[in-house]
Amino acid sequence: MHMCRIARVVEETSIHKTIFFDIEMKAEPGQFVMIWIPGVDEVPMSLSYIEGGTGITVEKVGEATEAIHGMREGDMLGVRGPYGKGFRMAGSKALFVAGGTGIAPLLPLIKRYRGEKHVVLGARTKEYLLFVEELKNISSLSITTDDGSIGFKGFATEMAEKIMEKEDFDIVYTCGPEIMMKKMLDLCMERGIEMQASLERYMKCGIGICDSCSINGYRVCKDGPVFDSNLLATMDEFGRWKRNEAGRRIEV
Amino acid sequence: MLRVEIAGIKMKNPLMLASGILDLTKESMERFVDAGAVVTKSVGREERKGYKNPVVYEMEYGILNAIGLANPGVEEYVRELEEVGVENVIGSVFGGNAEEFGYVARKISPYVKAIEMNMSCPHAKRVGAEYPEDEIPDAVKEVKKAGKPVFVKIGMENILNRAERAIEGGADAVVAINTVKAMAIDIETGHPILGNRVGGYSGKGIKPIGIRCVYEISSNYEIPVIGVGGITRAEDVIEYMMAGARAVQIGAGVYYRDVSIFSEIAKELEEWLEKHGYTSIKDVIGIAIKK
Numbered sequence: 001m002h003m004c005r006i007a008r009v010v011e012e013t014s015i016h017k018t019i020f021f022d023i024e025m026k027a028e029p030g031q032f033v034m035i036w037i038p039g040v041d042e043v044p045m046s047l048s049y050i051e052g053g054t055g056i057t058v059e060k061v062g063e064a065t066e067a068i069h070g071m072r073e074g075d076m077l078g079v080r081g082p083y084g085k086g087f088r089m090a091g092s093k094a095l096f097v098a099g100g101t102g103i104a105p106l107l108p109l110i111k112r113y114r115g116e117k118h119v120v121l122g123a124r125t126k127e128y129l130l131f132v133e134e135l136k137n138i139s140s141l142s143i144t145t146d147d148g149s150i151g152f153k154g155f156a157t158e159m160a161e162k163i164m165e166k167e168d169f170d171i172v173y174t175c176g177p178e179i180m181m182k183k184m185l186d187l188c189m190e191r192g193i194e195m196q197a198s199l200e201r202y203m204k205c206g207i208g209i210c211d212s213c214s215i216n217g218y219r220v221c222k223d224g225p226v227f228d229s230n231l232l233a234t235m236d237e238f239g240r241w242k243r244n245e246a247g248r249r250i251e252v
Numbered sequence: 253m254l255r256v257e258i259a260g261i262k263m264k265n266p267l268m269l270a271s272g273i274l275d276l277t278k279e280s281m282e283r284f285v286d287a288g289a290v291v292t293k294s295v296g297r298e299e300r301k302g303y304k305n306p307v308v309y310e311m312e313y314g315i316l317n318a319i320g321l322a323n324p325g326v327e328e329y330v331r332e333l334e335e336v337g338v339e340n341v342i343g344s345v346f347g348g349n350a351e352e353f354g355y356v357a358r359k360i361s362p363y364v365k366a367i368e369m370n371m372s373c374p375h376a377k378r379v380g381a382e383y384p385e386d387e388i389p390d391a392v393k394e395v396k397k398a399g400k401p402v403f404v405k406i407g408m409e410n411i412l413n414r415a416e417r418a419i420e421g422g423a424d425a426v427v428a429i430n431t432v433k434a435m436a437i438d439i440e441t442g443h444p445i446l447g448n449r450v451g452g453y454s455g456k457g458i459k460p461i462g463i464r465c466v467y468e469i470s471s472n473y474e475i476p477v478i479g480v481g482g483i484t485r486a487e488d489v490i491e492y493m494m495a496g497a498r499a500v501q502i503g504a505g506v507y508y509r510d511v512s513i514f515s516e517i518a519k520e521l522e523e524w525l526e527k528h529g530y531t532s533i534k535d536v537i538g539i540a541i542k543k
Contacts, residue, residue, distance in 0.1 A: 001309065003440040034306070038443035042305035076440055080310070205308035209273050209507050210319060211293070217279025222510075245301040247276045247293070248324035 001036065001078045006071055012057060013128050016101065017069050018048060020055040021079065027054075029109035030086030030198055030226040034206045036078030040067045044203045044221070046105035046175075047082065051112075057104040057130065083206050084225050087196055091170020092116065096139070097160045097184055099123075099176020103130050105198050105225075106175050110139055115170075118142070118163060122156025122176070125149045157183040169193055178252045182239030185232050195229035201242055212243065253522055254533050256288070258476050258498050259401035259424035261340055261365050263288030265518045266489065266533060270480055270503030271344040271368065271405070272319065274511070278332040281341070286514040289340035291501065292333065294370040296346050296379070297356055299325040304447030309436055314455030314482070315504050316436055318375045318448035321346060326359040333363035342403065345395070346370040346379045350387065354394035361398035369395055369423075371414070372407035372430035374452040381407045381430070385417055392421025403427050403478065408461055415469045425476040427501065428465045432458050455504035458482045463495050470496020471541050484508045486520035493533065494540040 008020040025033075027050050035056065036042040041064035049055030058068050071077070087105075092115035098106050099122045110117055117139040123129045126149035135141045143151030144159045152159050157180055160172075164187060174184045175198040188195040201213035201220040208222030216235040218224060232238050241249050254265035268289040274280040275293045284290050302322025309316040323329060326345070333341060343364035347353035357367050371388060373380030383391070388404070395402050404418035405427035415426050431452025436445045444450075462481025469477050479497030483489055484505045492500050505513050525533060 001438075001445070003438060036306055036445070038438060038441040041447070078306075078438065078445075204302075204305060204319065204322075205317070207308065207310065207507055208510065209315075209504075210308065211274045211276035211280050212322075214274070214277050214280050217277065217283060219274075219280075243276075244324075246299045246322050246324045248299060248328055 001080045003076050004079045006073050006075050006077065007053070009071070009073055012130055015060045015128060016057055016130055018055050018057045019068065019071070019077070020049065020053045021077070023054055023079070025050065025054045025082060027082035028086030029112055030105050031082040031084050032105070032225060033079050033081035033083065035068065036080070037064055037067045038076070038078065040064055042078070044206060046198065048104040048107050050108040057101065059101040080206060084221055085223065087173060087198070087226050089113065090194060090196075093168070093170050094118070095160065095163065095169040095172045096120065097156055097172060097174040097176070097180075099156050099180045100128065101130070102174070102176030102198070106173060107131055107134070109173060110135065118167070118169075120144065120156045120160045120163065122159070156180060157187070160184065161187055164191060164193070171196070178239055185229055185238070188229055189233055195232070196226050197232060198225045199227060200225070202245055212245075212247065215242075253525060253531065254518060256499050256534060258478065259366060259403070261289070261401065263499065264339055265521070266493065266499040267514050267517060268342070268478065268499055268501045269514070270501035271370065273503045273506050276332070278334070278336055281332075282337045283511045284338055284514060286518060287338065288499065289342050289365070290336070290338045291342045291368055292344050292364070293323055293329070294321055294344040294346045294373070295323045295326045295329045295356060295360065296321065297326060297352055299323070299328065306446055309445050311436065313457035314453050315507060316434055316446060316451050316453050317431065318446045318451030320448060321373060321376050321379065326356045330360060330363055333360070340365045342366045342368050344368045344370050344405075346373065346376070347391070348378045350391040350394040353391045354397060357395040357398040361400050364400060366401040366403055366424070367395055367398060368403040368405055368427060370405050370430075372405050374407055374431055374433035375448055375450050381409060381433070385410065385413055388414060388417035389421035392418055392423050396422050401425070405430055408432055408465055411465050412468060412472060415473060415475070419473060419475050423475065425478055425498075426469060427478040427480060428469060429458070429462045429481050432461060454481065455507070456482050456484060459488060463491055466492055466497050467495040467540060470538060484513070486517050486524050489517060489521060490524060490536055493536045494538070496538045496541055498537060
């Protein structure tokens with residue numbers, strides 16, 4: 001673990017902040033770090049910035065993320081990692097489908113991807129959309145909101161399906177709510193398009209030994225968090241089951 | 253060449269997966285087809301969420317952890333134990349008293365070849381290393397009633413006394429050692445790192461402690477000993493067996509070399525034995541005691 005000083009805080013939306021650290025990290029898009037908030041908790045966070053600064057984008061959802069939101073430039077956080085297997089570059093025309101904060105691990109991938117890029121960015125409402133200006137500059141961007149406050153009114157998967165009906169893609173990259181990613185998997189399998197998805201599970205050790213984050217025997221922290229569609233299609237827990245802190249199976 | 257037997261349980265090699273490592277789910281356990289046995293996660297009567305993160309901290313010579321016996325409770329957990337595709341499954345159980353131990357043992361017994369009693373978790377209130385020494389025999393007797401061989405896992409502190417109490421209760425083997433009670437503090441902020449502040453230290457750094465404990469137990473008692481602590485290579489297995497261990501367990505080694513450590517060490521063991529003129533690994537057991 002490295003104790004890192006917060007170099008900069010960017011308020012992205014009313015519920016999202018990006019925290020930049022005073023370190024350079026050799027990492028791949030899709031990899032994550034374990035963030036220790038001393039005396040509070042430790043949580044896994046995907047890297048949203050890798051080049052030109054190391055950063056995480058944090059949605060306020062609970063005690064740990066609220067504590068992170070309360071931190072300022074100069075404060076210290078513990079960082080373990082980077083961990084896990086990130087996204088693999090594939091093809092020359094990609095569709096990126098993000099739901100909510102799921103855009104965070106996709107952002108450095110979109111920046112690095114060489115080829116044609118179409119991004120579907122979905123959020124509950126206009127004010128929760130992340131990285132819109134950055135994405136506009138580097139991709140063809142379609143926005144969806146659940147409430148229709150901007151862009152297409154509906155789910156990101158509906159927009160993705162429309163786009164996939166008109167255009168062919170070599171690869172689909174996705175991150176967001178698991179139900180959304182499951183729907184994307186179905187759409188991709190029907191069309192024979194490869195997909196890579198970044199999964200989330202309750203995580204403890206982060207280093208592949210405690211079994212807390214396993215899905216059908218694959219460790220999200222070590223074998224993932226990014227999994228390929230061929231493997232995802234064999235996982236009957238994907239989109240259905242996850243585990244709580246005690247290891248009890250609960251619905252996704 | 254690598255075959256061993258403990259309390260009537262035949263194993264293709266002496267390498268067992270230690271409790272607490274990738275053994276919460278059936279499909280994870282099934283990644284250890286190359287192990288002689290897989291020990292389950294320690295389970296208790298009720299669901300336990302364990303301690304707050306951080307629960308694991310990687311250090312230069314080992315791993316510090318305080319998971320806190322997180323488990324879904326034995327009734328839920330046995331669903332993971334239906335026809336696990338590995339050679340042998342050993343059920344690890346914990347409890348705060350003989351009755352609780354007995355209850356969990358009876359529930360898990362139909363699914364396992366033997367029961368390992370966790371009486372040594374160094375950071376759990378009452379149920380681990382703090383389990384009163386004089387109550388160990390009664391707990392072992394209660395667990396024996398479940399009808400399976402009983403292994404008792406003990407830690408480095410008062411190890412001979414605790415081994416003797418386990419033997420008194422009728423244990424079929426002792427497992428030594430558990431993690432070593434330890435702590436780490438971040439000096440930038442002054443905060444203890446683990447959510448529970450105190451945890452257990454495992455990995456490379458504790459091997460000499462484990463060797464000493466196995467040697468002392470094997471020198472003083474006839475009971476079979478299963479050695480555990482800091483094994484990452486075939487040479488470590490040989491050393492534990494020379495100290496008297498009949499089999500060994502690997503836990504943190506999975507962190508150092510991942511899941512393939514079992515097949516790799518099995519192969520390395522065969523090579524080592526051949527090179528040193530042994531035809532069976534059983535021939536190295538206890539060599540150091542006779543010197």
